[in-house]
Amino acid sequence: MATWIKNGEVVDPVKGVVEKLDLIIERKRIAKMLPPDTFRDKGPKLMVIDASNKYIIPGLIDMHVHLREPGHEYKETIATGAMAAVAGGFTSLACMPNTRPPNDCRAVSEFILEQAERAGLAKIYPVGAITVGQKGERLTEFGDLRRAGVVAVSDDGFSVSNSELMRRALEYASYHGLAVISHCEDTYLSNNGLMHEGEISTRIGLAGIPSSSEEIMVYRDISLAKLTRCPVHIAHVSTAGSVELIRRAKEQQVPVTAETAPHYFTLDHRAVIGYNTFTKVNPPLRTSSDVAALKEGLADGVIDVIATDHAPHSPLEKDLEFDKAAFGMIGLQTALPLTLRLVREGILGLPAAIKKLCYNPAAILGIEGASLVEGGNADLAIIDLKAQYVLKEEDLLSKSKNSPFIGETLIGKNTMTMIGGKVVWERDE
Numbered sequence: 001m002a003t004w005i006k007n008g009e010v011v012d013p014v015k016g017v018v019e020k021l022d023l024i025i026e027r028k029r030i031a032k033m034l035p036p037d038t039f040r041d042k043g044p045k046l047m048v049i050d051a052s053n054k055y056i057i058p059g060l061i062d063m064h065v066h067l068r069e070p071g072h073e074y075k076e077t078i079a080t081g082a083m084a085a086v087a088g089g090f091t092s093l094a095c096m097p098n099t100r101p102p103n104d105c106r107a108v109s110e111f112i113l114e115q116a117e118r119a120g121l122a123k124i125y126p127v128g129a130i131t132v133g134q135k136g137e138r139l140t141e142f143g144d145l146r147r148a149g150v151v152a153v154s155d156d157g158f159s160v161s162n163s164e165l166m167r168r169a170l171e172y173a174s175y176h177g178l179a180v181i182s183h184c185e186d187t188y189l190s191n192n193g194l195m196h197e198g199e200i201s202t203r204i205g206l207a208g209i210p211s212s213s214e215e216i217m218v219y220r221d222i223s224l225a226k227l228t229r230c231p232v233h234i235a236h237v238s239t240a241g242s243v244e245l246i247r248r249a250k251e252q253q254v255p256v257t258a259e260t261a262p263h264y265f266t267l268d269h270r271a272v273i274g275y276n277t278f279t280k281v282n283p284p285l286r287t288s289s290d291v292a293a294l295k296e297g298l299a300d301g302v303i304d305v306i307a308t309d310h311a312p313h314s315p316l317e318k319d320l321e322f323d324k325a326a327f328g329m330i331g332l333q334t335a336l337p338l339t340l341r342l343v344r345e346g347i348l349g350l351p352a353a354i355k356k357l358c359y360n361p362a363a364i365l366g367i368e369g370a371s372l373v374e375g376g377n378a379d380l381a382i383i384d385l386k387a388q389y390v391l392k393e394e395d396l397l398s399k400s401k402n403s404p405f406i407g408e409t410l411i412g413k414n415t416m417t418m419i420g421g422k423v424v425w426e427r428d429e
């Protein structure tokens with residue numbers, strides 16, 4: 001059966017344009033993209049989707065997600081995470097290896113891919129650990145992980161503090177065609193810190209995490225990328241200093257790319273004043289001038305990617321005193337509306353914003369998707385830029401509900417997600 005998506009505005013992140021086009025989908029692929037009112041074949045086997053007043057975007061790709069399976073299925077499973085992803089407009093995601101056991105070998109990678117297949121929703125690309133057990137001591141078998149289906153390596157959650165080991169990781173990963181995603185944190189400096197170190201942490205009496213704890217490692221990784229000529233991707237950039245370091249490295253053609261998460265350009269450390277543990281994240285929410293620098297970095301291309309760092313936690317880890325609560329917030333269903341705020345503020349055009357949520361992460365990971373073309377996979381989302389709503393806990397399909405945006409008014413919503421021509425999620429009207 002064929003599908004006709006008519007009257008929608010198609011966003012092309014590669015050409016940077018938005019154009020009114022009808023899409024004809026056949027056998028999992030986009031068979032044709034036609035100007036409106038030119039498609040005539042209305043056979044009985046044609047499913048028609050009316051996308052009037054809506055935008056059709058390539059399925060979003062989140063390169064930084066924690067799915068918690070295996071090991072912490074009470075927080076999230078591959079199936080529930082994939083469900084939240086498709087509700088948020090994501091058709092692909094890369095899941096971090098800090099599960100229990102960690103994804104540091106072929107067996108765990110294969111298990112994740114089997115569970116993803118069973119869930120049958122978003123495409124899931126496992127990220128393997130850089131070091132065995134994420135202990136920072138011995139490199140994992142990159143070639144073996146690659147053959148099992150891993151697309152990148154990372155010790156996310158931890159830094160690889162041994163610089164010689166990190167240098168070899170960059171070299172081996174490049175040889176095996178794997179991206180390296182670096183969690184930049186000097187843990188001696190961030191030790192026991194709970195929020196950004198600054199005037200707010202002093203006022204409310206919480207131990208601080210200085211900006212330097214991130215920036216020292218960002219500089220270390222840039223220096224190693226320069227030395228080895230092997231690419232490194234900096235995860236969850238949160239400070240103005242990191243943006244500046246990456247900007248200068250890019251000017252010198254150092255092979256570095258970077259991501260930030262929507263909470264870092266939406267909230268600042270004042271959000272922590274009420275001790276809401278949902279605002280406790282690592283790296284922490286920074287100052288308003290860091291937020292401004294992140295927006296500038298997004299606008300001028302220093303920050304390539306918007307990724308969620310979706311980190312589900314149950315009440316067992318979050319209904320606690322602030323110092324005892326775990327770090328992290330969920331983000332798969334809020335990434336799109338929070339990114340669309342940047343479009344309304346004039347920081348990014350719509351195609352440029354979408355590019356950071358699909359094309360750029362796909363290019364870094366070397367995976368398919370990322371633009372809508374004739375003959376390409378029909379992985380897409382149909383979004384409503386004007387839908388205004390108050391985010392409710394019951395709207396969140398993740399098993400965990402740790403979002404500080406519950407109760408906030410958001411604008412912009414995914415209305416339908418399609419993977420390989422099949423509708424996998426649809427908003428109830």
Ligand SMILES: [Zn+2]
Pocket residue numbers: 156157158183235236282
């Ligand atoms: Zn991290």
